[in-house]
Amino acid sequence: MIAIVQRVKSGRVTVEQKVTGEVGTGMVVLAAIHADDTPSDIAWMASKLATLRIFPSGDKYFDLDVKAIAGGILLISNFTVAAETHSGRRPSLSPAASPEAARPLFECLLKALQAQGVTVATGVFGAHMNVEINNDGPVTFILDSRQGRKA
Secondary structure, eight states: OEEEEEEEEEEEEEETTEEEEEESSEEEEEEEOBTTOOHHHHHHHHHHHHHOOOEEETTEEEEEOTTTTTOEEEEEEOGGGGOBOSSSSSOBOTTBOOHHHHHHHHHHHHHHHHHTTOEEEEOOTTSOOEEEEEEEEEEEEEEEHHHHHHO
16 A cells, blocks of 8 residues: 655635535545555554654654544545556556545445544545645655655
Protein backbone atom coordinates (compact mmCIF):
# COMPACT_ATOMS: atom_id res chain seq x y z
CA MET A 1 0.00 0.00 0.00
CA ILE A 2 1.20 3.45 -0.79
CA ALA A 3 -0.16 6.73 0.53
CA ILE A 4 0.44 10.41 -0.08
CA VAL A 5 0.00 12.11 3.29
CA GLN A 6 -0.50 15.85 3.58
CA ARG A 7 -0.73 17.82 6.80
CA VAL A 8 -3.71 20.10 6.35
CA LYS A 9 -5.59 22.98 7.87
CA SER A 10 -8.66 21.49 6.14
CA GLY A 11 -9.69 19.03 3.48
CA ARG A 12 -12.93 18.19 1.75
CA VAL A 13 -14.14 15.75 -0.87
CA THR A 14 -17.25 16.17 -3.01
CA VAL A 15 -18.99 13.71 -5.28
CA GLU A 16 -21.60 15.05 -7.70
CA GLN A 17 -21.54 18.39 -5.86
CA LYS A 18 -22.30 16.74 -2.49
CA VAL A 19 -19.75 16.86 0.34
CA THR A 20 -19.04 13.25 1.33
CA GLY A 21 -16.22 13.88 3.79
CA GLU A 22 -14.28 16.70 5.36
CA VAL A 23 -11.78 17.42 8.11
CA GLY A 24 -10.34 20.45 9.79
CA THR A 25 -6.78 20.27 11.09
CA GLY A 26 -5.32 16.87 10.37
CA MET A 27 -4.31 14.87 7.32
CA VAL A 28 -5.52 14.18 3.82
CA VAL A 29 -4.40 10.71 2.78
CA LEU A 30 -4.53 9.60 -0.86
CA ALA A 31 -4.19 5.82 -0.54
CA ALA A 32 -3.67 3.11 -3.16
CA ILE A 33 -3.86 -0.62 -2.64
CA HIS A 34 -1.27 -2.61 -4.58
CA ALA A 35 -2.24 -5.89 -6.21
CA ASP A 36 0.02 -7.82 -3.80
CA ASP A 37 -1.04 -6.06 -0.59
CA THR A 38 -2.11 -8.16 2.38
CA PRO A 39 -3.80 -7.43 5.70
CA SER A 40 -0.35 -6.89 7.21
CA ASP A 41 0.21 -3.98 4.78
CA ILE A 42 -3.06 -2.47 5.97
CA ALA A 43 -2.13 -2.91 9.64
CA TRP A 44 1.28 -1.31 9.05
CA MET A 45 -0.28 1.66 7.24
CA ALA A 46 -2.99 2.20 9.86
CA SER A 47 -0.41 2.18 12.65
CA LYS A 48 1.92 4.51 10.76
CA LEU A 49 -0.85 7.00 9.91
CA ALA A 50 -2.21 7.07 13.47
CA THR A 51 1.21 7.64 15.04
CA LEU A 52 3.09 9.70 12.45
CA ARG A 53 4.40 12.78 14.29
CA ILE A 54 3.95 15.55 11.72
CA PHE A 55 2.24 18.25 13.77
CA PRO A 56 4.01 21.03 15.68
CA SER A 57 4.28 21.44 19.43
CA GLY A 58 5.97 24.56 20.69
CA ASP A 59 9.31 24.92 18.93
CA LYS A 60 9.25 21.34 17.63
CA TYR A 61 7.97 21.33 14.06
CA PHE A 62 7.24 17.57 13.92
CA ASP A 63 6.28 16.40 17.39
CA LEU A 64 2.63 15.35 17.67
CA ASP A 65 0.46 12.78 15.90
CA VAL A 66 -3.08 13.28 14.62
CA LYS A 67 -4.66 11.90 17.80
CA ALA A 68 -2.62 14.21 20.05
CA ILE A 69 -3.97 17.26 18.24
CA ALA A 70 -7.54 15.86 18.15
CA GLY A 71 -7.36 16.07 14.38
CA GLY A 72 -8.90 13.93 11.69
CA ILE A 73 -7.93 12.05 8.57
CA LEU A 74 -9.66 12.50 5.24
CA LEU A 75 -8.97 9.09 3.69
CA ILE A 76 -9.36 8.96 -0.09
CA SER A 77 -9.02 5.83 -2.19
CA ASN A 78 -6.80 6.82 -5.13
CA PHE A 79 -5.55 3.93 -7.28
CA THR A 80 -3.47 6.26 -9.47
CA VAL A 81 -1.00 6.71 -6.58
CA ALA A 82 0.14 3.12 -7.30
CA ALA A 83 0.91 3.92 -10.95
CA GLU A 84 4.19 2.85 -12.52
CA THR A 85 5.74 5.93 -14.13
CA HIS A 86 9.36 4.95 -14.68
CA SER A 87 9.15 4.33 -18.41
CA GLY A 88 7.13 5.82 -21.22
CA ARG A 89 4.82 8.79 -21.01
CA ARG A 90 1.59 7.04 -20.07
CA PRO A 91 1.36 5.80 -16.48
CA SER A 92 0.74 2.07 -16.08
CA LEU A 93 -1.92 1.30 -13.52
CA SER A 94 -1.16 -2.44 -13.44
CA PRO A 95 0.48 -2.31 -9.97
CA ALA A 96 -2.86 -1.23 -8.44
CA ALA A 97 -5.27 -3.83 -7.11
CA SER A 98 -8.53 -4.34 -8.96
CA PRO A 99 -11.50 -2.52 -7.44
CA GLU A 100 -12.90 -5.85 -6.23
CA ALA A 101 -9.67 -6.67 -4.38
CA ALA A 102 -8.97 -3.12 -3.20
CA ARG A 103 -12.36 -2.24 -1.70
CA PRO A 104 -12.27 -4.70 1.23
CA LEU A 105 -8.66 -3.77 2.06
CA PHE A 106 -9.48 -0.06 1.93
CA GLU A 107 -12.44 -0.67 4.25
CA CYS A 108 -10.11 -2.57 6.61
CA LEU A 109 -7.79 0.44 6.66
CA LEU A 110 -10.71 2.71 7.54
CA LYS A 111 -11.81 0.41 10.38
CA ALA A 112 -8.24 -0.03 11.66
CA LEU A 113 -7.78 3.74 11.89
CA GLN A 114 -11.10 4.16 13.67
CA ALA A 115 -10.17 1.35 16.08
CA GLN A 116 -7.08 3.37 17.03
CA GLY A 117 -9.27 6.31 17.99
CA VAL A 118 -8.70 8.39 14.87
CA THR A 119 -11.59 10.43 13.45
CA VAL A 120 -11.81 9.47 9.78
CA ALA A 121 -13.86 10.91 6.91
CA THR A 122 -13.85 9.45 3.40
CA GLY A 123 -14.87 9.99 -0.14
CA VAL A 124 -16.77 7.40 -2.18
CA PHE A 125 -14.76 4.36 -3.27
CA GLY A 126 -14.49 4.21 -7.06
CA ALA A 127 -16.31 7.51 -7.66
CA HIS A 128 -15.01 10.56 -9.50
CA MET A 129 -14.17 12.89 -6.60
CA ASN A 130 -13.15 16.50 -6.26
CA VAL A 131 -10.69 16.85 -3.39
CA GLU A 132 -9.87 20.20 -1.80
CA ILE A 133 -6.65 20.23 0.18
CA ASN A 134 -5.50 23.19 2.27
CA ASN A 135 -1.94 21.91 2.84
CA ASP A 136 -0.25 23.28 5.96
CA GLY A 137 3.43 23.91 5.38
CA PRO A 138 3.45 22.52 2.76
CA VAL A 139 4.04 19.23 4.53
CA THR A 140 3.74 16.10 2.39
CA PHE A 141 5.05 12.55 2.91
CA ILE A 142 4.93 9.31 0.96
CA LEU A 143 4.33 6.17 3.01
CA ASP A 144 4.85 2.74 1.46
CA SER A 145 4.03 -0.45 3.31
CA ARG A 146 6.57 -2.30 1.18
CA GLN A 147 9.25 -0.35 3.06
CA GLY A 148 7.66 -1.61 6.26
CA ARG A 149 8.10 -5.20 5.01
CA LYS A 150 11.87 -4.61 4.86
CA ALA A 151 12.09 -3.29 8.43
